[in-house]
Amino acid sequence: MDAIANILKPNPNGVSSSPRPSTDAGSSTTKDETKLAVNRRTQPRVSIADLSLLKRRMSRLRFEWKTRKSPSAVERKPKYENTYKTEPDKDRKFIPEQAERIIYETIENIAKGVKYDPKECALLSRSIVEEVKDKLRIHMNIPRHKVTCYAVVTQRLGQGIQMSSRCVWDEQNDGCASARFENQHLIVLATAFLTYFD
DSSP states (O other), rough: OOHHHHHHSSSOOOOOSSOOOSSSSSSSOOOOHHHHHHHHHHHHOEEEEEEHHHHHHHHHHHHHHHHHHHHHTTTOOOOOOOOOOOOOOOOOOHHHHHHHOOOOOOHHHTTOOOOOOOOHHHHHHHHHHHHHHHHHHHHHOOTTTTEEEEEEEEEOSOOOOOOOOOOOOTTTOOEEEEEEOSSSSEEEEEEEEEEEOO
C-alpha cells in the first residue's frame, strides 16, 4: 500500500514523472532527469492486487459517503411473504365508476384554466398522471392493485380524437377507467389500468 501512496502523492518539485526530451542532440541529461530516473528505479512497483484493493476501498468510501449524505438510501422496504391469494378481498374490488369520477375531478382541478402550450403541456400530462395514480391509490382502497396511467393533452381545434388500448388481464379482478376533459383551448384524455397482483 505504501507504493500506491507514493504514486498518488503529488511531486513537490512540480516535475512530471516522464522524462523530458533534451533540447540539444549532443547534450547530456540534466540533474532533474537523472533524479527522476533514479527515483523510478528505486520506487517499488505496484501490483494488480494492490490496485484492486485500492478500488474496493474507494468504492466502499463512496458508498459510505452517499449513505451519510442520504440516510434513506440505506433504509430498505420490508419484504412480505406472498399471500397466494388469487383474487382480492370482497371489500377491495375495483369499481370503474368510482375511478372515472376520481380521474375526471383530478384532471379538472389541474387543467381548469390552462391554455395550450406544447412545452407546458408535456409537464401537465406528467403531473396529471402522477396525481391520478396517487388519488386512485388513496381513495380506492385497493392496495394489491398495480396502477398504470397515461394522459394525452392536445390542442382543441375542432378535430376528432379516438384512442384505443389492448391488454391481457383477468376480467373479474382487473379493469380500466378513463375520463375526458375539455376547455376552450385543450382536450385531456386520461386512462388508468388497475391490475391485481400478489
